[in-house]
Amino acid sequence: MTPKPVAKPSLLVLVAISTLQPIALNLLAPATPALARHLGASYATIQLTLTLFLVAVALTQLIIGPLSDRFGRRPCVNAAIVLFVLGSILGALAQSTGTLLLARVLEGAGAGTVFALARAIIRDTASRDQAASQIASVTMVMVVAPMIAPYLGGHIETWFGWRMIFWGLTAVGVIVLLLTVARLPETAPSVGVKTSLLGIFRAFPDLVVDRGFVVNVIALSMTSAAFFAFIAAAPFIVVETMGRGADVYGAYFMLNALGYMIGNFAMSRLAVRLGAAPMVKLGLVISFVATGVGLALSFSPYWTPLALFLPLAVSSVGNGLTIPGSTAAALSAKPELAGSAAGLMGAIQLGAGALATVLISWLVTVWPQSLVAMMWLMMVVGLVSLRFLKSARNT
Structure with missing residues (x-):
């Protein structure tokens, strides 16, 4: 039938x-x-x-x-x-x-x-x-x-x-x-x-011992956690530290989303031609450089909403490359476990984001520049994790 x-x-x-x-x-x-x-x-x-x-x-x-x-x-x-x-x-x-x-x-x-x-x-x-x-x-x-x-x-x-x-x-x-x-x-x-x-x-034990899955989840989680930390701390910086209104934060935030859309569009056009793995690395490098510039600007006397958001909008272009590429790579590590991989990956990704918001919500009230410093360090962790994947492929 x-x-x-x-x-x-x-x-x-x-x-x-x-x-x-x-x-x-x-x-x-x-x-x-x-x-x-x-x-x-x-x-x-x-x-x-x-x-x-x-x-x-x-x-x-x-x-x-x-x-x-x-x-x-x-x-x-x-x-x-x-x-x-x-x-x-x-x-x-x-x-x-x-x-x-x-x-x-x-x-x-x-x-x-x-x-x-x-x-x-x-x-x-x-x-x-x-x-x-x-x-x-x-x-x-x-x-x-x-x-x-x-x-x-x-x-x-x-x-x-x-x-x-x-x-x-x-x-x-x-x-x-x-x-x-x-x-x-x-x-x-x-x-x-x-x-x-x-x-x-x-299925989870099989996934957590797979280096391809773990490394890509680390890259994904660090990139996502940096974004969630930004959501948690940027309103405080704009409103309380810089003395601007909540509507100012909302207007400048659009730069970040636009940057992510640009990165996502580039990934959709270039992934087949260049491969997802190089695009993930390129995304992390872009975010690393952009957050480094943002960190330097945060110590200058000209730290304004534009100086906060513009470098991080460029970082969002990198995020638009890293997130879809690392997600696809993590799900492809063990195709027969794609469903379990999606659930575990999502839980780790959002769990890392939750921990980042807890930490940054306290740090930003003590040291406002801690937001950009944390985001930069997360990009460092993501880049370092890719080295482990490369070394595994060479062995």
Whole structure:
């Protein structure tokens, strides 16, 4: 008997569910100094709104695949969006730091679920080439989302206060939920099959001893963690150290997203011709040089928002080369374990980002230049890790 063909979701649905995470992550960032003042908490404590969000997303990456295999993609996506909406409402009504942090955990769990399942849905319904095209389209929008979100978040906080940011996220969540209820079909190939969570963990030991996987995950994690550290600390530098408004941070942040788009476009055009590995190294070298320039400028008397953001926008061009290249290389280390590799890689990537936000949120209040210093050191670690991969290939 011929299996019934699986209905394909529209690109609009895939884009909608994929952008919840970057929007929720970046929309609140410009308001963190105002949150600290309003709730009477330290800046490091308020930055847990970013850290715990990332932790929730990281943990979700590990477990949601097996759950959606058993119960289906559609119910997991819809339930996750409901969780995201509840978290957003709780954030809008929060009167204490603890309630605010709980709200961000709920948002992170919901956004992390739909982010992970968007890629699974694409794999369910498309061939390899079609999937590559759809993922590229979705990724392009995901780059635009963090470019616009800080700008909007900064202006919303300036004009209406930080609570309106959460009400805005609530509205976005409700709109996406209505869209998925109406237009997201079930795509899982074998709903109801009992998949043990332990099964996915059994592949992890094989991955952590594979040098190709480990080295590329280190490069990916250092690059991503540097970006998350920037999100955590740059608002404090711009608002508290440089005395500018949250809207200024949001406007300059667009330079970083533009740089990443340029790097991503270059990778898509040159990877086949030059190879992903040289492009990853080139990306790290660009980021290393750019953050080094940014570090030098941070000690000058002319350290302005432009002097902070412009070198790091160039670094973002390098990130646009490194992140997709190292991601593809890590997943290709053991193709038969690609699913487990994606979950473990995502958890390590976001876990490193969470740790970086904890550390930098404290350091930046003591020494503002620590942000650029940390980002530069992370690029050093990424470049050094590539030497281990090269030495393995020569042995």
